[in-house]
Amino acid sequence: MPRASVILPVYNTVAFVWEAIHSILVQTYPDFELIIIDDGSTDGSAFLISQITDPRVVKIFHSTNQGLVATLNEGFNRATGEYIVRMDSDDISTPDRLDVQISFMDQNPLIDVCGAAFTTSSGGVLKVNPASHEEIKTWLLFHCCICHPVTIIRNSMIHRLNIQYDSNYPHAEDYEMWNRLASQVQIANLPINLLYYRQHKGQVSNQHKAIQDATARRIRQRQFSQLGLELSDEENQIMLDILEFKINPYDYHCYTKAVGFANWVLDQNCKYQIYNQELLSMAFSRCISHLPY
Structure with a gap:
């Protein structure tokens, strides 16, 4: 059994997928399996994957596209490693990524999910x-502050809590899962660059932004419901303006x-004690004052 199972879903990313795969195969930490799931690609990605001979690679091919959520859940079910590592087919992991994250998880047994810092290009x-x-x-509560393709997750937690990605939250399934887990397990982010996050026109955040934004709003509303709040359209817009740093301090109204x-x-959080009151106050203050973390 490998220490880590790297889950790499692929769908029509032939221009980038080999770099993503290679960045995992050359990791300084060697004890892993790489589960590549081609989700019905039609651009030559599947053929490229079929040529890989590294024995650590598990290749799965879908005859038709099943969607990212189904593919990720299949990866969870197939993973045999102690840790599950996420990777996207258009990004590049740093060579020491597994070394750093596995070492951190080994030394911090109470942490079940760990993300990391990233850059959008070398340098x-x-x-x-x-x-x-x-x-x-x-x-x-404000936005997704965990970079999905650079996370490592304890597999025992996945099985203990029967965790799956939820198809009811399209194009923000990770944001939904992190919010769900945040009240059940401990999460951390390492301030170390472990991923080069590629930006391009084919990204979900570009192709499906309207759906992603609407889904994120539903996720935030679910969190507000824990505070006994049901936001109106106007209140949702105020929250959106706050989290997007759009509050004009010179506009009194x-x-x-x-x-x-x-x-x-x-005031509601003081009553329900869902979030750390000091940190929540600071988050609002930073957003209203245009001071990102």
């Missing part, structure tokens, strides 16, 4: 997400509405 600006569990849980909304949420 690019490092994107560092909140590190501690309480910070991550708080910021998840806009600014006071944002501060009033934040205080409303903070």
Whole structure:
């Protein structure tokens, strides 16, 4: 049994998929299986994958496209490693990624999910997400602060809690799962660059942005419901303006509405104690003041 199972779903990314696969096969940590699931590609990706002879590679081919959620859940079911590592077919892992993340998980047995920092190109600006569990849980109310393709997950937790990606949250299935897990397990982010995240026109965030945004709104509303709040369309728009750093401090009406909304949420959190009150206050303050973490 390998220490890690790397799950790599593929769908029509022939221009990038070999770099993604190669970045895993040359890892400094060798004890892994790479589960490549081609989800009915029609662009030559499947043929390229079929030529791989590395014995650590498990190749699965779908005759028709089943969608990312079904493919990811199949990966969960097929994984035999102690850890499940996510990887996308258009990104590049750093050579020491598995070494760093597995070492961290081994040394921190209470952590069940671990993400990391990333850049959008070699030598690019490092994107560092909140590190501690309480910070991550708080910021998840605002947006997804865990980079999906650079996560490592404890397989025992997946089985213990019977975790699957939920197809009811298209194009934001990871954001939904992180929010669901944040109240059950401990999550961390490493401030170390372990991934080059490729940006291109074919990304989900570009092709399906409207659906992704609508799904994210439903996920946030589910979290607000824990605070006893049901947001109106106007209140949802205020929250969106806050989290997108669109509050104009020189527009008195806009600014006071944002501060009033934040205080409303903070009062409810004081009552229900879902989030760390100090961290939630800081998150609202940073967003309203245009100060990203």
